[in-house]
Amino acid sequence: MGFTFEEGPLLETEWYNFDALNVPKDHPARDMQDTFFIKDEEERVLRTHTSPVQVRYMEAQTKKGIQPPYRVIVPGKVFRNEATDMTHEAEFFQIEGLAVGEDVTLANLKGTLARFFSELFKGASVEVRFRPSFFPFVEPGVEVDMRLVGSDVPDKLRDKWIEMMGAGMVHPSVLKNAGVDPRKYRGFAFGMGLDRLAMLRWGIDDVRLMHSADLRFVNQF
Amino acid sequence: MKVSRNWLQAFFNDPLPSAQELADALTFHAFEIEEVVNSGSDDILDVKVTPNRGHDCLSHRGIARELSAILMKPVKEDPLRVQINLEPPTDAVSVSIAEPTLCRRYIAGYIRGVKVGPSPEWLKNSLEAVGQRSINNVVDATNYVMFNLGQPLHAFDAGQLRAENGAFAIEVRKAKAGENMIALDDKEYTLADTMLVIADTHANAAIGIAGVKGGKPAGITEATKDIIIESANFDGVSVRRTAAALKLRTDASSRFEQVISPELAAYGMYAAAKLIVELAGGEIVGFVDEYPLVAEKKQTEVTTAFVNATLGTELQDTDIEAALTRLDLAHVQEGGKFVVNVPFERLDILIPEDLVEEIARIAGYDKIPAVELPKLSEPVAVNTNFYWTDRICEFLIGRGFSEIFTSIFAEEGDRAVLNKVDSVRPYLRRDLLVGLREALDKNVRNKDLLGLRQVKLFEIGTRWSKDSESVILGIAVEHIKKEKSTTDFLRELGESLGVTIAEVIDLPAEALAKAGVEEIDLSALLPKLSVPDAYGTAPSSTTERYQPFSKYPFMVRDVALWTPSGTSPEDVLAVISAHAGELLVRSELFDRFEKEGKVSYAFRLIFQSFDKTLTDGDTNERMESIYTGLKEKGYEIR
Numbered sequence: 001m002g003f004t005f006e007e008g009p010l011l012e013t014e015w016y017n018f019d020a021l022n023v024p025k026d027h028p029a030r031d032m033q034d035t036f037f038i039k040d041e042e043e044r045v046l047r048t049h050t051s052p053v054q055v056r057y058m059e060a061q062t063k064k065g066i067q068p069p070y071r072v073i074v075p076g077k078v079f080r081n082e083a084t085d086m087t088h089e090a091e092f093f094q095i096e097g098l099a100v101g102e103d104v105t106l107a108n109l110k111g112t113l114a115r116f117f118s119e120l121f122k123g124a125s126v127e128v129r130f131r132p133s134f135f136p137f138v139e140p141g142v143e144v145d146m147r148l149v150g151s152d153v154p155d156k157l158r159d160k161w162i163e164m165m166g167a168g169m170v171h172p173s174v175l176k177n178a179g180v181d182p183r184k185y186r187g188f189a190f191g192m193g194l195d196r197l198a199m200l201r202w203g204i205d206d207v208r209l210m211h212s213a214d215l216r217f218v219n220q221f
Numbered sequence: 222m223k224v225s226r227n228w229l230q231a232f233f234n235d236p237l238p239s240a241q242e243l244a245d246a247l248t249f250h251a252f253e254i255e256e257v258v259n260s261g262s263d264d265i266l267d268v269k270v271t272p273n274r275g276h277d278c279l280s281h282r283g284i285a286r287e288l289s290a291i292l293m294k295p296v297k298e299d300p301l302r303v304q305i306n307l308e309p310p311t312d313a314v315s316v317s318i319a320e321p322t323l324c325r326r327y328i329a330g331y332i333r334g335v336k337v338g339p340s341p342e343w344l345k346n347s348l349e350a351v352g353q354r355s356i357n358n359v360v361d362a363t364n365y366v367m368f369n370l371g372q373p374l375h376a377f378d379a380g381q382l383r384a385e386n387g388a389f390a391i392e393v394r395k396a397k398a399g400e401n402m403i404a405l406d407d408k409e410y411t412l413a414d415t416m417l418v419i420a421d422t423h424a425n426a427a428i429g430i431a432g433v434k435g436g437k438p439a440g441i442t443e444a445t446k447d448i449i450i451e452s453a454n455f456d457g458v459s460v461r462r463t464a465a466a467l468k469l470r471t472d473a474s475s476r477f478e479q480v481i482s483p484e485l486a487a488y489g490m491y492a493a494a495k496l497i498v499e500l501a502g503g504e505i506v507g508f509v510d511e512y513p514l515v516a517e518k519k520q521t522e523v524t525t526a527f528v529n530a531t532l533g534t535e536l537q538d539t540d541i542e543a544a545l546t547r548l549d550l551a552h553v554q555e556g557g558k559f560v561v562n563v564p565f566e567r568l569d570i571l572i573p574e575d576l577v578e579e580i581a582r583i584a585g586y587d588k589i590p591a592v593e594l595p596k597l598s599e600p601v602a603v604n605t606n607f608y609w610t611d612r613i614c615e616f617l618i619g620r621g622f623s624e625i626f627t628s629i630f631a632e633e634g635d636r637a638v639l640n641k642v643d644s645v646r647p648y649l650r651r652d653l654l655v656g657l658r659e660a661l662d663k664n665v666r667n668k669d670l671l672g673l674r675q676v677k678l679f680e681i682g683t684r685w686s687k688d689s690e691s692v693i694l695g696i697a698v699e700h701i702k703k704e705k706s707t708t709d710f711l712r713e714l715g716e717s718l719g720v721t722i723a724e725v726i727d728l729p730a731e732a733l734a735k736a737g738v739e740e741i742d743l744s745a746l747l748p749k750l751s752v753p754d755a756y757g758t759a760p761s762s763t764t765e766r767y768q769p770f771s772k773y774p775f776m777v778r779d780v781a782l783w784t785p786s787g788t789s790p791e792d793v794l795a796v797i798s799a800h801a802g803e804l805l806v807r808s809e810l811f812d813r814f815e816k817e818g819k820v821s822y823a824f825r826l827i828f829q830s831f832d833k834t835l836t837d838g839d840t841n842e843r844m845e846s847i848y849t850g851l852k853e854k855g856y857e858i859r
Contacts, residue, residue: 002597005607007774010683011636011649026458037639046638047638060520064761069597076685077629081642085789090642091629099594106581107533110591121832130586131249132578134271140531140578142586154766169531172574184757186531202767213625213678215671221764 275479
């Protein structure tokens with residue numbers, strides 16, 4: 001589908017993790033994520049999502065004089081300052097997707113995700129639906145649900161809508177902050193928890209196993 | 222936010238559908254619903270209002286408007302669209318705002334001769350439905366208006382304020398450093414000079430923490446006769462900081478935090494004054510409205526072409542028109558262009574994209590087709606780091622290594638986290654070695670269960686020094702005589718990458734190799750490798766489903782036996798399995814030799830239960846059964 005890999009630092013500046021993504025200081029939207037701050041280093045956080053790489057990547061491209069189309073996916077570790085249990089880890093993996101061009105639409109997001117899920121679940125029949133949601137760095141913003149249909153789908157997953165990720169059309173302020181002209185280009189972005197995805201895909205019941213370094217778990221894959 | 226179905230019904234002539242249908246309507250067109258709870262004759266929906274709609278939807282009126290747009294049911298009368306006037310003015314109260322950027326509007330309403338008492342049943346029920354406790358008719362009225370319209374209000378006992386020349390004076394100012402106030406929760410708060418307060422000018426005392434909580438001394442009691450109602454607009458950031466600093470988050474502060482329009486204050490005051498007189502009697506003396514800078518009216522425009530180009534839809538002008546009308550977004554249409562006069566409370570609508578979202582969610586996201594991205598003319602650029610990282614994984618996995626992830630948090634390091642919730646291991650790790658060492662020890666203990674000859678682990682992860690962050694490959698190899706060590710594997714890895722690692726980056730000290738763990742800096746190594754022109758195949762798993770494993774310890778037993786020539790290990794294992802039962806989780810041939818026409822086999826058997834820790838007795842019992850089976854077959858146990 002034309003996406004390349006991209007990466008970024010885990011220890012981020014508040015600018016890339018929040019401000020550039022349209023999450024100003026003291027905005028209630030910052031409460032949406034529990035952030036680890038760093039001692040004696042102002043404006044430094046462990047990134048709460050892979051989205052800062054959106055801005056870093058676009059900025060690097062425009063600085064090199066390379067205009068869209070851009071298509072990247074960014075897998076990587078992210079951090080939330082919360083207590084851990086079977087479904088919560090303070091360190092986990094996310095995958096971010098970004099496609100920017102003159103003609104990228106929300107319909108392309110639906111098409112891209114349908115294809116992605118279908119390949120992940122080995123060609124199973126997949127339905128994708130959007131629900132309205134809000135993330136400061138996209139507008140419109142949606143929550144994406146997926147449903148697997150067909151007889152070869154494991155019982156636990158068949159015909160059930162599962163919340164997969166947040167997504168939407170990149171907010172023009174984010175494009176602008178990254179040096180991309182929002183009057184000429186638009187794009188979609190999505191961000192999804194990889195641990196949760198793996199848990200669904202392989203029927204794993206405890207997210208902490210993923211980070212346990214326990215070969216009784218690891219060597220099954 | 223808790224929303225009562227009965228409360229919502231009051232906005233409509235038509236009967237509303239069931240709570241579940243309301244929940245679905247909101248889910249697919251507005252907000253997530255946390256839960257729907259039936260409580261007797263009412264249903265309560267817990268609506269997760271998104272931060273962009275905190276301006277207008279933290280209220281029953283806001284949710285009713287949403288439902289009106291979604292279900293295409295007109296509201297009877299929208300309290301924010303009726304003409305109101307706050308008459309008469311009065312000079313019995315004066316208001317001065319010392320901080321107009323933090324308080325954009327302050328309306329005081331003076332009512333004399335109220336009779337404070339219990340609220341009527343309908344009001345008690347309404348408040349209880351949304352999780353509030355009824356206090357008295359005056360306080361309940363102000364709370365009711367907040368939950369109905371979204372405007373926080375407060376009522377002061379005028380009898381507790383100081384009048385001079387027959388007039389009260391209210392001041393909105395910053396607190397004096399160290400100024401104290403006992404709030405309605407009976408706690409004493411020490412205020413900082415960054416916090417905004419409402420003060421009784423004549424008494425020179427704080428009577429409320431602006432937008433957060435009222436003070437106890439001027440609180441409404443049974444004895445209260447005259448009241449001053451406050452309907453004001455406070456700055457979101459200021460309220461948020463104050464509430465956070467005092468650890469005092471209230472229904473009022475959480476609404477101001479989201480930023481509300483100063484226009485709303487007038488509607489709040491109008492409704493509250495009306496309701497109080499209705500419930501508690503009294504006479505409205507008059508209102509003071511301090512509103513230095515009137516909020517500007519906003520317009521935002523969008524075209525049908527822009528909507529379709531963003532969504533990938535083929536909506537018509539008529540579809541856009543219909544969506545805007547349903548949303549009560551007054552607009553002027555010129556061909557395919559729509560100029561929307563944004564209602565004052567919709568502070569979220571600023572740019573064309575905001576209108577696109579409004580149209581999309583009302584038209585329905587199910588109308589958006591799934592279309593793959595167009596093909597790119599340029600080949601995909603290859604990320605060198607990912608390419609080489611994959612090759613390293615491939616190499617190590619090919620040599621029996623397992624990839625693990627350990628925590629980035631450590632007991633020691635050069636940088637620390639400031640606010641870790643669990644406060645253990647607060648440092649960012651400065652190497653991967655400690656985690657790898659721990660993981661190695663842990664897994665070596667399970668070696669027999671895992672059926673591994675030698676435990677070999679690697680992690681590709683991040684470490685931090687004082688001023689940098691780098692990606693590291695760490696490997697851990699169980700020390701076994703005559704088997705390869707970490708250093709051997711690193712050397713071979715280098716060969717496979719086409720470099721002599723020691724020549725391109727610094728290798729770790731030899732001491733580490735002895736401990737069975739080593740790490741190399743990939744951030745330094747990878748840039749020295751050639752740039753590939755295409756991604757290779759990424760290592761992937763063929764596993765279909767994960768099998769949970771037992772958390773209980775396992776037991777190991779060996780069995781050695783003589784068998785007649787021509788007996789295969791499978792023949793023996795079949796007998797063992799048949800007599801071992803479910804507790805046998807792994808069996809492995811570890812020795813075989815022939816002598817005098819007989820074959821000797823030795824098997825290692827691993828026993829484990831999913832339900833309990835096995836005792837020697839449990840295991841011996843299984844072994845006895847196996848011995849019996851083997852003997853019956855004519856094998857000779859050694």
